[in-house]
Amino acid sequence: MASVTMRGVRKDYGPLNILRDIDLDVADQEFITLVGPSGCGKSTLLRMIAGLETISGGDISIGSDRVNDMPPMHRDVAMVFQSYALYPHMTVAGNISFGLRLRRVVAEKIAVAVASAAAVLNLGQLLERRPGQLSGGQRQRVAMGRAMVRNPRLFLFDEPLSNLDAKLRVQMRAEIKALHRRLGSTSIYVTHDQVEAMTMADRIIVMNQGCIEQQGTPETLYDRPASLFVAGFIGSPSMNLIPGTLQNGRLVLADGATLPFPASAAQEGQAVTLGIRPEHIRPQPGGLAADVVDVEPTGVDTLILCRFSGVQVIASVRDRFRALPGTPIALAFDEDKLHAFDTATGKTLRQ
């Protein structure tokens, strides 16, 4: 087990800058998820930690070792690839034991390690098969087993569940969490799926265009997003963002309607954006006038899509709600749950 430290890490491909100013501390035994839009550099960052990509600037340390120039074989990390990258010419047992065989571990110990990994991952019946004869979920488990048996000081996961169907994904998510709880191994987990990010992480790192946008516990990111980007990225359905200008402490929309605006560092007349989560809007007589665009029951909640002063907002309510499109509706906002952002910089105006 080990901590990971990154200081001012950058990555360039020729003239193209992919990552810059990455400062990151991962504590021993911590489970970190790394989220961000496609192409923001998540895989690149992970591969740099693994040693599969060179580092263009800054320092990466694992435990107390500065690993910038250390080849992957000496870093003692394990990685689960999105493609699983199982060796097609080896059996499941051969795949799982490959790392141990390279280290010339004695055969009896290898057999024990493979058997216990197979038991945990429910692969006992499949040990003599080849990867080509396995289903997607089974391949995923083999990839996990290959990482596990080595008992590395750091686990890296690059979207390991993205090729699985929804049900299997939920199941594997729980298994990975349980595994982490049992082994206590430091883990960095890249995902597209923000439910995965929220549910698995001790701490989430949100990346955008080669930079870390914000890091914190899932609750922090949800309750106190530092920027418009994080506000829109974390949470589903995403936060309602309503742009306007600040006048006399209220948000004035394009058509002249006004909304309450939270106390903030904003100047009078500044272009600002109001953020509010769908669950903090509810229909209430005497509220602000809007029109229903659509109603989407999800089972647990009902989403009400409304047109409000030229912008679309989504309200999420617990109770059953029915209305035809075009019906007028009155909406109330929880005023203590409002978020304030600077429209120009995208940064929070929270004081």
Added chain:
Amino acid sequence: MRRWLLTAIGAVIAGFYLFPVYWMYASALKVSDELNANPPTLIPHAPTLAAFRWIFERENIAQFMANSLVLSGSVTILTLVLATGAAYSLARKKSVWMDVVLIGVMLSQVLPPPLLVTPMFVIFRQLGLINTQLAVILATTTKTLPFAIVMLRTTFAQVPVDLEDAARVDGSSRTMAFLRITLPLARIGYIVIGALVFLLAYGEFVYPVSLLSKKALQPATVGLYGFVGADYSDWGNAMAFASVFVTPVIIVFMLLQRRIVSGLTAGALK
């Protein structure tokens, strides 16, 4: 009905190509009177191995064949060893210069041996290699190497880089990842390309005929040529020689066909 017609057309074309091969085997088994019979006979009336006995006893075909096998085998091994490094870096390194190199490799295949043989003769004479099999091996390798590089490059490109990355994270060096993962997965490619290189080298004529004047060193291609020129009336013996020469080629080719099919199913594992 259409399938039937296509099959028939295919059979006619195949027959057209295979008939000379059949004629060669049939003629090798005929007695010399029957060879010149008019009209010619399709099936030998009294098959005899006399021609084969003659070429083994009098023409020493065993020596020619042994030379051919040694030359082609050496060319194949040398070509595959040299092509491996070049093809692997061409497959893995993405850069404009790699494309330039690749185009250069392909262009070098355009030059025919008859054009190159004179400068090669001069070079090998200065090195004192004339009348050695090494000279022919080196010369023939210059012809097979570009072909092997281009083909092996495709084979390596089909092995996902992720697999090597996984092996490196698992604890192997780059070299070890290549030897334990990439090379076994490129196995089918090596067999197919090796067989094709072998056939190319086996049929090579221009280089050995120019670089080897000692009969004891010459391969069967050169032996066949000298033999046909010596006695034009002896068709039965010439055909027997040709049969012995061509049979290994046909066997190798049939094995190759099987491997290509099994190569296709092995790819399904990925």
